[in-house]
Amino acid sequence: MLEKIHFAGKYARKTTAVLTVLTVLLLLELLLFCSSPVLMARQLETIVDDIDHCTVEGYYTMKDIGSKDVILVTARKMNAGDEYINQENNLYEVERIEGRTAWARFKGRIELSHFSAEMVWGKIEGDAFISEAQADGEDFKIGIYHSHGAESYVPSDGSESIPEGGGILKVGEVLAERLRDNQLAVAYSSETHVPHDAGAYQRSRRTVEELLRDGSNALFDVHRDAVPAAEYKETVQGEPTVQIQLVVGRQNQNVQTNRSFAESMKRVTDDTHPGLIKGILMADGSYNQDMAPLSLLLEVGSHENTREGAERSVSLFAETVSVYFRGQEGAAALEGIGSTALRSVLWVVLITGLAVGVYMLVSTGGRDELRSKIKHFFTREFSEFRGGNKRNENEE
Amino acid sequence: MNAGLIILLSAAIIIYFGFAHRVLDRLRLNDRAALGFLVAMIVGGFLPDLPLGANVSVNIGGGIIPVVLVVYLWSKVERAEINRNGIAVLITAAAVFAAMKIIPLEPTYNFFLDPLYITALIAGLVGYLSGRSRRGAFTSGTMAVVLNDLASGVENIFAGVRSNIVIGGAGIFDAVVIAGFLALGLAEIVGETAERITLETSGREEENPDEEQ
Structure with missing residues (x-):
């Protein structure tokens, strides 16, 4: 038996040796890569261009499996199980992916969630969710940040990505200003979280923590999409407008509450500015939404839309947010949110129990x-x- | 706050902290020391970040305490293991750096894992293979993220971009801590499974020595 264990150990050592050699080669390559700032800058630019979703050749198209109609065009990769609520509140679920086409089944027209902020943060005082003291910024606060602060709008900024700070920062600033104009306290972070790579969400996680520590109760991560401009153009109350898409990360324990938050934001916006919200995409990833139950990612137009158009859209959206958080939408039904959260608890406990059980079985x-x-x-x-x-x- | 949400957040936090305590318990720490480090990470996360210069700062709970823990662990082992761990840290850091550049920046493009967990996966594998050590996996995961944060700072300087890097800025919920914990958890599962398979196989072969021939 000892010989067998010894043999297994020798095998593991050989594997380690091979891995070590491979990694040393990788390190050498990285060393060469980093040794020349000019070379590094040029290569970085190329790499970013290749991986940045704004320059990916083509984008994903979600099509109805029955009618073959196009439901959504997005730069986000679609996966089986993703869901989408379109402008008319039709719910679709992706069944299979063929190349860059996501075939989705129509699940029916849904009633958007009646999920008001008071359900999360407590009973409203009088007819408004936020008391006067809170409106002065003492308690309630909305946090705004950008995980990809380099994102820009080509027609206005001249480039789709500006590492020093993209046009998206100006859009975020406008959203913050308009919310303050609507008597909401706002914490705004203009951090860019560059370099623009897969670690951006890890870095923005720190900004999220900072905003939460600073007392933010709801969070908006403001982005822009990377599809043709027409995909985000709509006439809203007689004016040509750049639409906003809400994105909910499916891989986080708050997914149900975040989704209800997104649905209710759309419901309120559909009343105040019909057509402004393009839809709600429930996609893979967490987008740091595991950090707070009232957390949403906003795609404000696309890189081909104008920044000025995006700024106008977030101004309209700020009115909706104000209506929503100030409770003017009326007394929303209190049932729903408690059971939504409790369902999530059951899932969390079940998955944990299952994981522990499997581990115990394997290890014993x-x-x-x-x-x-x-x-x-x-x-x-x-x-x-x-x-x-x-x-x-x-x-x- | 709504009762359902309080229960949801509490359940998630209790499970995470419970997992964290179990993980620390596997690191040659006694219960009190494990709890001490856990509390230090939580409390330290609320303290102001310490500036290191060049737009880089470090959070006490998410950056300093995990590094102190790594140093403490290294102080308890032999020189050879420190060397092995050090190499594993460099390998993991390089692999994570490359992965962050190669994999797409949007989580939806990753076929099975959020980038936050890819670091832990790499660290868990490299750390374990480098010496079949749980401690190796933990130190690799933790230090790889710290080194990558420093690399990002250097990258920004070369690119002439001004951006703030806060190492471990999200406290106990930061990638530094999560990568370490998950890497160790992964090493534990892989290790236990591999050892179980090895023992089972050896046991069966010992029972039936003729079958081998």
Whole structure:
């Protein structure tokens, strides 16, 4: 038996050696890559161009599996299971992906959630959710930031990506200003989170934490899409307008509440500025929405729309946000949100229990050993806190 | 706040902290020390960030405490293991740096994992393979993210871009901490499974020595 273990160890060492050689080669390449600032800058630009979703050749088209009609064009990659609520509140679910076409099934026209802010943060005072003191910025606050602060609008900014700070920052600033004009307290971060790579959401996670620490109750991560301008053009109340898409990350434990928040924001906007919200996309990823239950990603137009148009759109959206958070939409039904959150709790607990169960089965391999480990856990693991001496397993 | 949401947030936080405590417990720490580090990460996350210069700062809970933990762990092991761990950290950091450049920046383009967890996956694999060590996996995951943050700062300087980097800025919920915890969790699962398979196979072969021939 020892020989077998020894053999397994030798095999692991060989694998490690191969991996080490490969990684050393990778390190050398990275060293060469980093040794010349000019070369690095040029290569970075190329890499960013290749991976940035604004320059990906083509984009994803969601089509109705029955009628073959185009439902959505987006630069975000679609995956089976993604859902989309379009402008008319029709719900679609992606069933399969063929190339860059996502075939989705129509699930029916839905009633958008009646989910008001008071359900999350408490009972309203009088007829408004936010009291006068809160409106002065003492308590309630909306946080605005940009995970991809380099995103820009080509017609206005001259480029689709400006690492020093893209046009999207100006759009965010306008949203913050208009919200303040509507007596809402706002915390705005103009951090760009560059370099513009896959680590951007890791870096913006820190901004989210900072905004939450600063007292923000709701968060908007403002982006722009990367599809032809026409996809985001709509006539709203007689004026040509750049639309806003709401994105909810499916891979986070707050997904149900975030989705309800998105639905209710759309419901209020459909009343105040019909057509302004293009739809709600429930896509893969977390977008740091696991950090707060009232958290949304906004796609304000596309890189081919004008920044001025996007600024006007967020001004309209700010009115909606004000209506929503100030409770002018009337007393919303209180049922729904509690059960939504409790359903999420059940899922979280179930998945955790399942994961622990599988791990325990794998690591024990039998009922007797499992029972002994559980007994060990409850009798010895916390013995130190009860005054006993736990023998450290690793030192045994 | 609504009761349902309080329960949801509490459940998520309790599970995360419970997992974190179990993970720390696997690092040659006794229960009290594990709890101490956990509390330090939580409390430190609320303290002001410390500036390091050149637009780089560090959070106490998400940056300094995890690094202190790594140093503490290294102080408890032999020189050879520190060397192995150090190499694993560099390998992981390089692999994560490359991955962050190669994989698309939108999470939807990643076929199975959010980029936040890819770091942990790489660290877990490299850390474990570098010495089949849970501690190696933890130190690789933690330090790889810290080194990548520093690399991002350097990258911005070269590119002439002004941007703030806060190492571990999200406190205990930061990628620095999550990568370390998940890497160790992964190493634990892979390790336990591999050891179980090895033992089972050896046991069966010992019972039936003729079958092998």
